[in-house]
Amino acid sequence: xSRPLMLEQDPVERVKNFDEVALGYTREQAVEEARRCxxxxxxxxxxxxxxxxxxxxxxxEIAEExxxxxxxxxxxxxxxxxxxxRVCPQETQCEIECVLGKKDEPLAIGRLERFAADFELARGVxxxxxxPPTGFKVAVLGSGPAGLTAxxxxxxxxxxxxxxxxxxxxxxxxxxxxxxxxxxxxxxxAEVEFVRKLGVEIKLDTVIxxxxxxxxxxxxxxxxxxxxGAGLPSFLGxxxxxxxxxxxxxxxxxxxxxxxxxxxxxxxxPIKKGSNVIVVGGGNVAMDAARSARRLGAExxxxxxxxxxxxxxxxxxxxxxAKEEGIHFKLLTxxxxxxxxxxxxxxxxxxxxxxxxEPDETGRxxxxxxxxxxxxxxxxxxxxxxxxxxxxxxxTTTKNLQTGKKNTIPTDTTGRTNREKIYAGGDVVTxxxxxxxxxxxxxxxxxxxxxxLQTKQQKSHRKI
Amino acid sequence: MxxxxxxxxxxxxDINLLEIAAPMVARKARAGQFIIIRIHEWxxxxxxxxxxxxRDAGTITAIFLAVGKTTEELAGLASGDGIADVVxxxxxxxxxxxxxxxxxxxxxxxxxxxxxxxxxFKRAGNRVISILGARTADLxxxxxxxxxxxxxxxxxxxxxxxGHHGFVTDVLxxxxxxxxxxxxxxxxxxxxMRVVADVTRPSGVKTIVSLNPIMVDGTGMCGSCRVVVDGxxxxxxxxxxxxxxxxVDFTLxxxxxxxYREEEALxxxxxxxxxxxxxxxx
Numbered sequence: 001x002s003r004p005l006m007l008e009q010d011p012v013e014r015v016k017n018f019d020e021v022a023l024g025y026t027r028e029q030a031v032e033e034a035r036r037c038x039x040x041x042x043x044x045x046x047x048x049x050x051x052x053x054x055x056x057x058x059x060x061e062i063a064e065e066x067x068x069x070x071x072x073x074x075x076x077x078x079x080x081x082x083x084x085x086r087v088c089p090q091e092t093q094c095e096i097e098c099v100l101g102k103k104d105e106p107l108a109i110g111r112l113e114r115f116a117a118d119f120e121l122a123r124g125v126x127x128x129x130x131x132p133p134t135g136f137k138v139a140v141l142g143s144g145p146a147g148l149t150a151x152x153x154x155x156x157x158x159x160x161x162x163x164x165x166x167x168x169x170x171x172x173x174x175x176x177x178x179x180x181x182x183x184x185x186x187x188x189x190a191e192v193e194f195v196r197k198l199g200v201e202i203k204l205d206t207v208i209x210x211x212x213x214x215x216x217x218x219x220x221x222x223x224x225x226x227x228x229g230a231g232l233p234s235f236l237g238x239x240x241x242x243x244x245x246x247x248x249x250x251x252x253x254x255x256x257x258x259x260x261x262x263x264x265x266x267x268x269x270p271i272k273k274g275s276n277v278i279v280v281g282g283g284n285v286a287m288d289a290a291r292s293a294r295r296l297g298a299e300x301x302x303x304x305x306x307x308x309x310x311x312x313x314x315x316x317x318x319x320x321x322a323k324e325e326g327i328h329f330k331l332l333t334x335x336x337x338x339x340x341x342x343x344x345x346x347x348x349x350x351x352x353x354x355x356x357x358e359p360d361e362t363g364r365x366x367x368x369x370x371x372x373x374x375x376x377x378x379x380x381x382x383x384x385x386x387x388x389x390x391x392x393x394x395x396t397t398t399k400n401l402q403t404g405k406k407n408t409i410p411t412d413t414t415g416r417t418n419r420e421k422i423y424a425g426g427d428v429v430t431x432x433x434x435x436x437x438x439x440x441x442x443x444x445x446x447x448x449x450x451x452x453l454q455t456k457q458q459k460s461h462r463k464i
Numbered sequence: 465m466x467x468x469x470x471x472x473x474x475x476x477x478d479i480n481l482l483e484i485a486a487p488m489v490a491r492k493a494r495a496g497q498f499i500i501i502r503i504h505e506w507x508x509x510x511x512x513x514x515x516x517x518x519r520d521a522g523t524i525t526a527i528f529l530a531v532g533k534t535t536e537e538l539a540g541l542a543s544g545d546g547i548a549d550v551v552x553x554x555x556x557x558x559x560x561x562x563x564x565x566x567x568x569x570x571x572x573x574x575x576x577x578x579x580x581x582x583x584x585f586k587r588a589g590n591r592v593i594s595i596l597g598a599r600t601a602d603l604x605x606x607x608x609x610x611x612x613x614x615x616x617x618x619x620x621x622x623x624x625x626x627g628h629h630g631f632v633t634d635v636l637x638x639x640x641x642x643x644x645x646x647x648x649x650x651x652x653x654x655x656x657m658r659v660v661a662d663v664t665r666p667s668g669v670k671t672i673v674s675l676n677p678i679m680v681d682g683t684g685m686c687g688s689c690r691v692v693v694d695g696x697x698x699x700x701x702x703x704x705x706x707x708x709x710x711x712v713d714f715t716l717x718x719x720x721x722x723x724y725r726e727e728e729a730l731x732x733x734x735x736x737x738x739x740x741x742x743x744x745x746x
Contacts, residue, residue: 166683168502168509168549176685205465205551207683211488231685235697242690242697242716244723251686259508259680265734268508268534269680270727344719391684393702 001036002105004029011324015294018180018262021321022086025108027067030115033108034062036100044097045109050440051078051149055094055109062112071120074113075128079152079198080145080191080439082121083174085114086183088436089315121190127197131158136453139164139221140200141208141394144172146426146438147227148195153446154225155198159453162221163200166207169258172229174435176258177250179288181295182318185257209393214401214422222456223421223449226409227442230388230427236280240338241384245272245346249281249289249385256292274381277301278349280335281385282312283432287319289383290327298381302328304335306354306367330377332356334369338382349379390428398422406431415445416452423449467550469543470523475605478530479573480539482512487522489552495581496558496674496706499524500682502549503537510534511679513651513705514553515576524552527576527605533731554682555705558672560584564646565591567639569632569660570610571652572598577674578651579606583613591615593639597632597652601625632656633663645669650709654718661709671709675700677720692716 007023008014014021025033037059045055053074061070074081090110098106120126136159140151143165151161169175171188196202208214214224233248235241252271255261259269277293279286282305294301303322305312308331312319323329330351337350353373356365390407402418404410408431415423423445426438471483489499498511516525530539541547558581566585570578575596586592594614598604599622611617618635619627628635632652639645640663648671650660657673664671677689677700684702691700694711698704 166551167681168551203465205549206488207551207554210552210554210683211492231683233685233687235687242692242720244720248687251680251688254680254686260506264727265731267506268731270724270731272723343722344716391702393683 003033003036003108003111006108006111011321011326014181015325018295020184021181024118025111025115030062030112031065034059034112037063037107038099040099044099045094045107048093048095048097050093050436051084051443053077053094053113058116059107059109059112062116067116067119068123070116072128074116077443078439079149079195081113082117082187083145083183083191084436084439085110085112085117086187087178089434091316093436121187125190125194125197127194128156130156130198133160134158134453134457136160136222136457137162137220138223138225138449138453139217140225140227141214142172142227142229142426142428143170143192143202144174144227144229144426144438145435146229146442147172147225148192149439149442150225150227150425150446150449151200152195152198153443154449155195155200157446157450159450161200163202164206164208165202165204167258168204170202170204176254177285177288179253179257179292181291182288207393209397214394214398218421222453223423225442225445225449226394226417226422226424226428227426227438228391228394228428229438230390230432232389232391232407233384234387234389235384236335236386238335238337240340240346243338243340243346244344245274245380246338246382247384249279249285249383250388252289252383253285253292256296262292262296271296272381274298275300276378277381277383278335278377278379279303279383279385281305281387282307282314283385283387284314284318286385287314287322287327289385291322291325293381293383294325294327300328301326302330302377304330304333304349304351306332306334307356307365308332311356311364332367334367336374339376346379346382348376349382350374350376387432388427389431394428411445413444414448415441416448421452465550467547469541469545469547471543472539472541472545474539475527476603478539479527479603479605480530481515481525481527482538483523483525484547484550485522486524486550486552489550490517490519490522490524493517493524493553494557495560495577495584497553497555498682498705499526499550499552500554500679501538501547501551503534503541504548507537507548508534509549509680509682511554511676511682511701513577513674513676515580517580524550525576527573529573532728533735536732536735551682555701556703558584558649558706560588561590561647562588563590565644566593566647566649567636567645568592568594568614569636569648569650569652569656570594570596571632571650571656572603573605574650574652574656574674575604575606575610578649579610579613581649581651582610586613586615593645594618595620595632595635595639596627597621597656599623631659633659636660637663640664640667640669647672648709649673654714654721657709657712658714658718661712661714665710672706673709673712674706675704675712675717677717678723690720
């Protein structure tokens with residue numbers, strides 16, 4: 001027996017809109033799938049979940065048609081289940097551990113998570129009880145997956161939490177990066193609202209390092225959690241990268257998602273649509289950019305990646321959907337130069353074919369250019385999606401805060417930085433990773449911040 | 465955060481002053497920095513250079529030219545109206561020298577941030593010589609305020625209706641020929657800043673310009689504001705906005721400023737249509 005197929009928007013239709021592609025399980029499908037769960041005595045799936053959801057427990061509730069109870073079970077450890085149900089790479093986390101997968105398809109844990117969370121959202125979210133107020137104040141920097149998770153956990157533990165967000169909307173990469181068709185913004189808003197209902201205050205438009213600093217916040221807060229992500233886009237460093245029509249994926253996606261440029265001129269922020277769009281990169285961000293460009297109306301959208309499809313970091317599901325939508329893939333190819341016209345607009349990209357050689361330090365096969373394979377591809381828009389690094393605004397304005405490779409902020413296993421009271425988690429520590437790994441790190445840090453605050457309280461009691 | 469407009473004034477045709485209540489921003493603002501504003505939910509994020517701040521009153525003043533949809537819409541607001549978002553202060557503060565002779569060149573609305581900077585330079589004990597330029601006398605702004613913080617002040621108009629008949633660079637070249645100048649700071653339209661850089665290049669006098677490329681977030685996240693300085697790509701929002709004028713690729717800056725010209729025209733036409741239809745702004 002395999003999992004039920006999830007309804008999806010037809011590719012021919014969906015490239016004309018920004019509505020969600022995957023439509024979710026129906027009630028019947030969810031119950032049918034949940035009943036496939038073996039309810040293992042020693043569940044392996046939980047081992048694969050960075051936020052330690054009791055997976056068999058929530059699945060059992062769905063099997064017994066207690067959908068609201070299933071959502072409550074999820075929310076015991078995960079404050080953002082409707083988001084995770086959509087964007088987590090379950091196939092390499094919980095589902096890869098599922099025993100059913102040995103003979104058949106593993107249980108569709110992600111789709112069931114989404115089903116339960118959506119069920120609750122449609123009914124109206126209940127606010128869970130929080131612990132009695134501790135009197136401690138914690139500042140969380142950034143409202144992306146790590147920030148929201150830590151804030152929610154700390155609020156449940158009874159601490160007074162304030163999130164500082166630099167943009168005008170909460171959600172971080174969930175708002176500016178991941179497109180509407182993969183993660184509708186109403187879902188992000190609803191889960192942010194849940195975090196607010198736990199008592200978390202969110203201060204928007206506040207840039208830490210500019211509007212105020214960590215050292216200033218420390219005068220008022222008992223602990224700080226840095227969850228500022230990895231927001232600084234990397235460029236290729238090839239000639240003519242600053243021509244008009246060349247975007248970082250961050251800019252392209254921010255214009256489309258956060259600023260709603262796909263609804264220009266109803267919304268004021270413009271975006272260039274292009275007819276020959278080249279996206280460089282092989283991750284989920286590259287897929288998101290390519291599929292957004294297609295929806296904006298570009299006839300030819302091509303992803304250029306220097307390794308083969310096997311090495312692509314993007315989820316298979318996203319690669320498949322991109323193909324269904326007519327995105328071309330030019331693999332084992334690397335751009336070497338961009339050409340432009342007299343008005344500084346991009347006209348074409350020079351590329352070279354590559355072959356894969358022995359693995360590099362990241363363990364992935366190293367692409368090497370093949371001499372004599374140079375060729376030119378026409379392009380009027382180019383989107384560079386080769387990764388991001390953390391912004392330096394916070395470390396450069398915080399006294400004695402240690403930084404590591406590529407602007408990261410290193411922590412110990414408890415999530416603490418080199419400074420007392422200052423913790424960090426998510427992409428700012430690891431560099432670009434997944435939503436769920438950031439959430440896992442945030443949970444660890446929240447636990448340890450709580451422990452630190454309790455120890456502090458005991459010490460001060462002893463003094464009295 | 466959301467903020468309220470305390471004062472909105474048309475100083476000259478299409479040149480508007482905006483004073484907003486933004487205590488958090490005012491507390492930290494320094495000359496040379498900018499803010500980003502978004503008028504409403506449908507709005508774009510635009511950068512405005514800080515023209516003045518009052519830490520005690522918690523206010524920020526910016527002066528802008530109504531040239532496009534967003535700036536026209538902003539010009540149509542009045543004191544008491546709200547603005548959805550104001551973020552700042554962003555960018556790096558101006559580097560303030562000591563015991564130096566500094567020539568400030570302000571063109572158009574660039575005169576406003578020049579005032580803010582000249583005041584700070586003057587307080588730090590520098591000798592401040594200011595050159596104010598405009599197309600015509602009616603478009604000159606803040607002459608009195610700038611005079612109050614300058615040791616010398618010169619005015620130029622393209623049409624000769626006030627002061628020297630000609631460009632700011634005519635006066636600048638004369639000053640450079642006559643005496644020792646340690647630094648030139650030019651803020652205004654890109655083309656003016658480029659000409660200033662050309663005028664000061666032969667003598668090698670240190671010249672600073674404040675760049676105003678298209679921005680989205682203003683915090684280093686998108687790279688829309690890429691400029692090339694000394695052959696290196698920089699983000700004006702976090703690496704600037706002030707740079708060594710002699711190293712700036714002005715051709716690139718100007719072409720990037722024009723990137724959305726068609727969309728800007730479309731948006732403005734639509735806005736004018738809405739206004740005449742009586743639909744109004746959102």
